[in-house]
Amino acid sequence: MMKQTGASEYKAVLMARREEILGSSRHREDIWIVQSHDLIDTIQLASDREFAIRTLERESKSLMQVNSALKRIDHGEFGICLECEEPISDKRLTAVPWAAYCLHCQELHDTHETADDHELQLVG
Numbered sequence: 001m002m003k004q005t006g007a008s009e010y011k012a013v014l015m016a017r018r019e020e021i022l023g024s025s026r027h028r029e030d031i032w033i034v035q036s037h038d039l040i041d042t043i044q045l046a047s048d049r050e051f052a053i054r055t056l057e058r059e060s061k062s063l064m065q066v067n068s069a070l071k072r073i074d075h076g077e078f079g080i081c082l083e084c085e086e087p088i089s090d091k092r093l094t095a096v097p098w099a100a101y102c103l104h105c106q107e108l109h110d111t112h113e114t115a116d117d118h119e120l121q122l123v124g
């Protein structure tokens with residue numbers, strides 16, 4: 001079986017990234033237990049919480065991407081686009097080691113992401 005060049009290096013980067021995400025989520029737990037009877041505080045907490053939810057959503061999404069990239073390394077499928085099954089360029093993998101799609105397919109997905117962000121701006 002042919003071994004992917006540099007897969008172990010990508011794996012190390014992905015493991016570090018996973019630690020980083022897990023580490024940053026941990027100290028946000030206190031947001032969920034803080035309660036206040038002050039209206040201003042409550043509003044502030046609500047918006048903090050909203051922000052925390054958004055951040056957690058983003059982090060859990062990143063974590064999912066990192067975990068599935070690690071799984072693909074183990075299965076020897078790393079660096080193959082999930083959409084069109086074309087190899088993802090080394091340049092792209094170096095910048096985004098958890099990339100699941102080639103640049104072309106990612107752009108199609110990003111169109112949806114951008115729409116979400118616009119919605120978020122309207123809410124904020």
Ligand SMILES: [Zn+2]
Pocket residue numbers: 081082083084085086101102103104105106
């Ligand atoms: Zn593709």
